[in-house]
Amino acid sequence: MDNTTGFALTPVNHNHTNSSCSRDNVLKTVVFPVLYSLLFLLGLSLNGLAVWVFFSIPSRSHFIIYLKNIVVADVLMTLTFPFKVLSDSNMASVGLRVFVCRVSSVLFYLTMYISILFFGLISIDRCRKTLQPFKGTNAARLSHRKLLSGVIWCSLLALSLPNMVLTSRSPTSVYFKCSDLKTAAGLRWHEVVNHVCQVIFWGNLVTVIVCYALITKELYSSYARASRAGTGNGKRQPRRKSVSSNVFLVLAVFFVCFVPFHFSRVPYTMSQTRGRMFDCNLKLFFFQLKESTLWLSSLNSLLDPLIYFFLCKSFRTTLFKKLRLRPGTCSWLTGIGPDPNTGSTPLGDSSACP
Ligand SMILES: Nc1ncnc2c1ncn2[C@@H]1O[C@H](COP(=O)(O)OP(=O)(O)O)[C@@H](O)[C@H]1O
Numbered sequence: 347m348d349n350t351t352g353f354a355l356t357p358v359n360h361n362h363t364n365s366s367c368s369r370d371n372v373l374k375t376v377v378f379p380v381l382y383s384l385l386f387l388l389g390l391s392l393n394g395l396a397v398w399v400f401f402s403i404p405s406r407s408h409f410i411i412y413l414k415n416i417v418v419a420d421v422l423m424t425l426t427f428p429f430k431v432l433s434d435s436n437m438a439s440v441g442l443r444v445f446v447c448r449v450s451s452v453l454f455y456l457t458m459y460i461s462i463l464f465f466g467l468i469s470i471d472r473c474r475k476t477l478q479p480f481k482g483t484n485a486a487r488l489s490h491r492k493l494l495s496g497v498i499w500c501s502l503l504a505l506s507l508p509n510m511v512l513t514s515r516s517p518t519s520v521y522f523k524c525s526d527l528k529t530a531a532g533l534r535w536h537e538v539v540n541h542v543c544q545v546i547f548w549g550n551l552v553t554v555i556v557c558y559a560l561i562t563k564e565l566y567s568s569y570a571r572a573s574r575a576g577t578g579n580g581k582r583q584p585r586r587k588s589v590s591s592n593v594f595l596v597l598a599v600f601f602v603c604f605v606p607f608h609f610s611r612v613p614y615t616m617s618q619t620r621g622r623m624f625d626c627n628l629k630l631f632f633f634q635l636k637e638s639t640l641w642l643s644s645l646n647s648l649l650d651p652l653i654y655f656f657l658c659k660s661f662r663t664t665l666f667k668k669l670r671l672r673p674g675t676c677s678w679l680t681g682i683g684p685d686p687n688t689g690s691t692p693l694g695d696s697s698a699c700p
Pocket residue numbers: 446447448451452453455456505506509510513523524525536539540543
């Protein structure tokens with residue numbers, strides 16, 4: 347390992363690093379770097395495609411504004427993966443690993459909570475659109491949503507910035523953890539940020555569940571009304587099935603990607619800031635649990651473009667137009683063919699979006 351940063355490092359304590367408590371096992375140095383490299387390659391391609399598509403769709407709805415924010419957050423998150431790969435596989439210099447603790451990991455978490463917050467806002471917007479389908483928007487409301495987006499980015503940046511600034515101690519050995527680089531105030535702030543982020547996550551999860559429960563209820567009662575009125579026909583049944591399974595898909599992604607991480611984060615943060623309460627094997631266990639569930643959270647940056655494709659009609663339409671494909675392409679995959687009359691779902695263009 348080269349020391350290219352000018353930090354004064356003490357000789358490596360091989361007894362410690364070779365002990366069963368060392369983080370440098372095959373999971374951290376091989377398995378996750380390979381998994382993050384895959385995420386990086388696939389995520390960059392899919393999110394690059396999503397940027398290409400979304401930025402030719404004008405921001406004419408709250409929904410599109412929120413989706414664009416998620417795309418930007420996902421691209422930034424994806425760009426942090428190579429740093430994590432190099433750092434975890436021990437291929438990075440000490441300076442690069444310090445950079446990972448100070449900057450790229452913080453950016454990773456920042457973008458993750460940006461996505462979570464915008465997912466919550468999207469659910470509220472979809473719910474409003476389903477319950478009040480004829481209430482449109484106007485230029486003033488669109489500007490408010492853009493302002494809200496700016497406020498969310500700035501607030502999370504302000505919350506995260508001290509995690510960069512207070513990670514200011516120099517490493518004393520080539521084997522260090524991010525928490526070793528934090529001042530006492532830095533460790534306290536790290537704990538506070540993690541509590542705030544838990545509140546953000548669980549608050550948004552409740553919002554998503556409540557909104558999708560209301561959407562599902564409204565969709566089923568509107569179909570029941572349509573059937574009673576004699577307008578229901580054989581063709582509509584598959585659409586109802588597809589809308590409800592789409593709703594389930596969004597919830598499933600939210601649960602798989604984020605719930606495990608937020609359970610494992612609590613004991614891990616405690617092991618970082620109140621180290622004396624835990625023996626080294628327990629600390630290692632919580633670290634590995636946090637790393638495994640963090641990969642699931644990172645997987646969200648890859649699943650988001652798939653969600654846009656499967657659930658967002660305007661995304662699909664623009665994508666097919668850009669690739670010069672027929673509008674009905676992949677209807678076997680999406681389960682939704684072109685509507686011969688209106689080309690839209692019963693609740694409007696983006697009603698089946700997350
Ligand atoms: N929710 C968060 N928001 C912003 N920054 C965070 C958050 N959680 C952790 N960080 C910062 O990211 C860096 C890496 O944190 P962490 O993953 O806990 O460390 P480690 O990589 O040693 O397990 C640290 O500087 C930490 O303060």
